[in-house]
Amino acid sequence: MIHFLLRSGWIGRIRLALTLFGLPYTVCTPGVRPAISCSYSHIFRTSQTFGSIRTNCCNLYTTGVHTMPSSSAPHVKSRCPQYPGSKINRFLVPDDKVGWSQNWPQYKPVSYTDPLVAKKPVWADPEIGSFSPKFNTVDGGVDRTSFGGGYKMEKEKPLNPSGRTGVTGRGLLGRWGPNHAADPIVTRWKVDAKGSKILHSVSKRPVLQFVAIKRKDCGEWAIPGGMVDPGEQVSLTLQREFSEEALNSLEILPSEKAKITERITKLFKSPGFQVYKGYVDDPRNTDNAWMETVAVNFHDDSGNSVSELPLQAGDDAGQVQWVDVDSSFPLYASHSHFLELVAKERKAHW
Ligand code: BGC
DSSP, rough: OOOHHHTTTHHHHHHHHHHTOOOOOOOOOOOOOOOOOOOOOOOOSSSSSOOEEEEEEEEEOOSSOOOOOOOTOOOSSSGOOOOTTTSSSSOOGGGGOOSEEESOOOOEEEEEEOOOHHHHHHHHOOTTTOOOOOOOEETEEEEOOOOTTTOOOOOOOETTTTOOEEEEEEETOOSSSSEEEEEEEEEEEEBBBEEEEEEETOOSSOOOEEEEEEEEOOEEEEOOEEEOOTOOOHHHHHHHHHHHSSGGGGOOOHHHHHHHHHHHHHHSSOOOEEEEEEOOOTOOSSSSSSEEEEEEEEESSSSSGGGGHHHHHHHHTEEEEEEETTTTTTSTTTTTHHHHHHHTTTOOOO
């Protein structure tokens, strides 16, 4: 059946339909498989049991009876069937069982903490029981507060405020509870040879471009964000991560350093537009550890500041480039949503 669907182009039509209705779907490129797959398939809401159809790189969940995709599904990527970078399959959580208030005695999540995290690197917490973290507060240098307010605890472990994910433990995340990141969205207008803004052929709106990196861990395009270090101001994280990942500041020649630092500092000191602050639907999330971020847009309106700097991928980035802001470009975690907000704010094409 699946072979028939693939051959006859039905998958394309299903994708188109999902897109038209604003529903998420997995983007799969046959034969191209990143080291860690961060892509996800939509989990369909159903009152029946789940069946799984496995294709090359996607898992589709269907039932024999009614299969109803939900347009407002809570944290979809956080329930991706296979935990990234592992062979661990999450306990499948249908939309109506995500909330902790739903009594679900059958829920038997898989416990998983990546071996790298278990080795206790400096950026990770030890196991609960072997240290005494203070949750819901700033604990030493580590910010264990959530942007969403107080989170609940169960058996001494923090509970994901967005609900069940099908995995307990920390997976790939270092901290129990919230793991704080910062996302610098650096934009400019797309211009022609004369410097005039290029309008999109369909929307007739000017096209924005943003600095995107290709993440080394999963091969997906993303905003060059990163984790907030203990005690670090978010404003500094934004500038540091952008410099490390998009300008390769860690290996920059001393002769170029002054000019780059000056331009970057000026742009990041300008009043940025805070696009988002809160929980992120990240494929690494678990029932006890999750991502939160602050995304800020810094816009080079004249195109003669950061736009003129040579981009060079560094640190966690495999590639870096200016990319047109457009709804059809698939991005990591919730990054597409952040760019949509930027496009709306700047009245640009989306
Ligand atoms: C990334 C950020 C991202 C966050 C949540 C971090 O690892 O660097 O760009 O927003 O995770 O997904």
